[in-house]
Amino acid sequence: MLRIENLHASVEDKEILKGINLDVKPGEIHAIMGPNGSGKSTLSSVIAGNEDFEVTKGNIEFLGEDIGELAPEDRAHKGLFLSFQYPVEIPGVSVTNFIKTAINETRRAKGLEDMPANEMLKMIREKSELLEIDRKFLSRSLNEGFSGGEKKRNEIFQMAMLEPKLAILDETDSGLDIDALRIVANGVNKLKSKDNAVVVITHYQRLLEYIVPDFVHVLLNGRIVKSGGKELAFELEEKGYDWIKQEVEV
C-alpha cells in the first residue's frame, strides 16, 4: 500500500531524512519510534505532502502510484490521512462545517455528488459516538480552545469520517490522559480493517499497549536502523534508545 524507497528529505538545505525504506501492506499496523529529533514528524509531513520539506532523493509510492509530486489535497483524495501532533486552531469554522467540506471536496475530486445532509448527519452521529464526542463539541470552532485530549480525539473523529486507506498518527498519544488515550485507541482499533493500514509515530511505547503494532521500526538520525515485532517496543521502553545507538555505531 505504501512503499517508501531510499527517501531523503531536507528543510532549508538541512538533510533530515537520510534514506528511509518502509513497506506497509493493507491490514498492517506499523509503529515508528525514535527519540526527539530523529525525523519522525518530518517523515509524516513528507508523506502527507508538506511543501516546507524538499524530497531530494528516493520515492514514495501509494497504492502503486508515485505520489511524490502530488499536492496534499490530492494525496488525501487517494486515501491518505495524517493525524497532526499539533492540530491547527481555526476560529470561525465549526467542526461540522469543516468535516462536511472535507468530505464533499474529496467526493467531488472523485466525481461524486455531495453527500446528502441526512446521510452526513447519520455518519457524524455514529462516528462521534464511537469516539465519545459530545454533540456540543461539534458546533464549536475547529480546535479553538480544545484541550490536548479534545484535539486528538477530534483528529481521530476526522479520520473516522474520511475513512482513509492509510492513516498516519503523529504523536497522537502526546497530551492525552489515560482515559482519552483509551478512547482514541479504541476508536482506531474499531476503524481498522484488513483493507486499511495504520502507521503510528510515537516517542513512547504507551500507545502501543492499546494499538498493537505488527511491526516496530526505530528511526534514528534520519534512518530506520532497526525493525522488529511488537516486542521491540517493550525493549525500547525498558532500555531506552541508547543501546540501539551503540549497536548502530558498532
Next chain:
Amino acid sequence: MAFENRVDVNHAVHDIRTQAIKVFEEKGFPTKKDEAWKYTSLNALLKNDYSVFPEQESSIEFNDIKKYFIHDIDSYRIVFIDGVFSSHLSETTHEGIDVCTMGAALTKPKYQLVIENYFNKIVDKEDSLTALNTAFSREGAFINVPKGKVVQKPIQVLYFSTGKESAQMVQPRNLVVVGENAYVQIIERHQSLNLNPVLTNAVTEIHTSKRGIVDYYKIQNDQESASLIDNTYISQQQNSHASVHTFSFGGKLTRNNLQFLHKGEYINSTLKGVTIIEDKQHVDHSTLVQHATPNCESHQDYKGIYGDRSTGVFNGRIIVDKEAQKTNGFQQNNNILVSDKATINAKPQLEIFADDVKCSHGCTIGQLDEEAMYYLRTRGIPKKEARALLMYAFANNVLESVKIPEVKARVNKLIAMKLGVKIGFDL
C-alpha cells in the same frame, strides 16, 4: 422645506434646521483636504444630479422586497420607500414602546419633550454632512423605549430606493431613545432596487440611559450603484451597554461614521465590523470612542477582506480624557488583501490623557496562515477552497457577539456567498 411642511415654523426644530443650513453652506461637502476624508472621495458621487424629493410616490409589494428583511423572525418594521414612510409595509406600534416615524414624533405634542431633550443633541453640529441631513431630512424612524421596557421583538428599519428618478438622494434621520433598564435590538438596512444612482446620507442618534442596553445591526449589501454615508452617534449613561455591528458587503461607496460618547461610569461599548468587498467598491469605517468618564470599556473589532481594486479605510480613534481613569479601550483591525490591486488604509489613533488606563490596538494587513492552509489541504480541501474557508473563518469569527440568531445566520450566509464557500447545516 422637508418635514417642516407639516411643522409649525415656530417649532424649535425650525431654528435647528436654519442653523444646520448655515453650517452646510459654509462648509459644503467634505473633500480630501479634510483630514477625516483623506482616503474617501465623494467627487465621483457628486457628479450626479440628484433629485432630493421624489416626484411621485411609489409603492412596492412586500413579496418583491421580502428577501431584504430578516423575515423568519417576529419583528416590528418601519419601512421607507424613496424616503417616504410606507404604512402598508410597516408594522409600527405605540403599545409600551413607540416605533413610528420622525414626522409623527416631530409634530405630535406628546413627543415634544423627547424631541426637545434628544433631537440633534449629540450629533457633531459642525459636520457638514450631518448638518445637511439635519437641514433637509424628510423622514426617519423614531424609536422610544421607556424605562424598564425590554422589547421582545427586534425592530427592523428599512429604506428602499425604487430608482424611479435617474439619480436620487435620500436623507433618513433616526432617533432612538432607550430608557433606564430598557433593552432594544435594531436592524437597519438601506437597499436600492435598481441600478440608478442613489446617495443616502443618514443620521442616527441613539441615547442610552442608565443600565439601558441597545444592540444595533447594520447590514450593508447594496447595489453597485448605491452609496451610503452613515453617521451614527451614540451617547451612553452610567452602566449602559451599546453595541453596533456593521456588515459591509456591497455598495459603491460606504462611509460609516460611528461615534460613541460616554456620559457616566461603568459603560460598555462594542463596535464590530465585517467588510468583504470587490470590484471598485469602497468602504470606510471611521470610528470614535470618547472615553470621558472613569471605569468604562470599549471593544472594537473590525475585519476586512478586499478583492479586485476595492479600497478600504479604517480610521479608529479612541480618546481617553483626563478624567477617564481606569478606562479599558481595545481596538483590533485585521485585513486581508486578496488582490494586489486592493488597498486598505488603516489608521488607529489613540489619544490618551489619563494615566491609569489599559488601551491597546492591533492592526494587521496580512496573508492567510500557511499552517492552517496545509492542515485543511491534508483533509482533502483544495487550495482555492481552503483559502476561501479560511477567509470565511476569519470574517465569521466576528459574529460571535451577534445576539439575534437569525441575523447571525443571515450574515453568515452572506459571508459564505461572498467568499464562494458552501456552508450548509450546523449541529
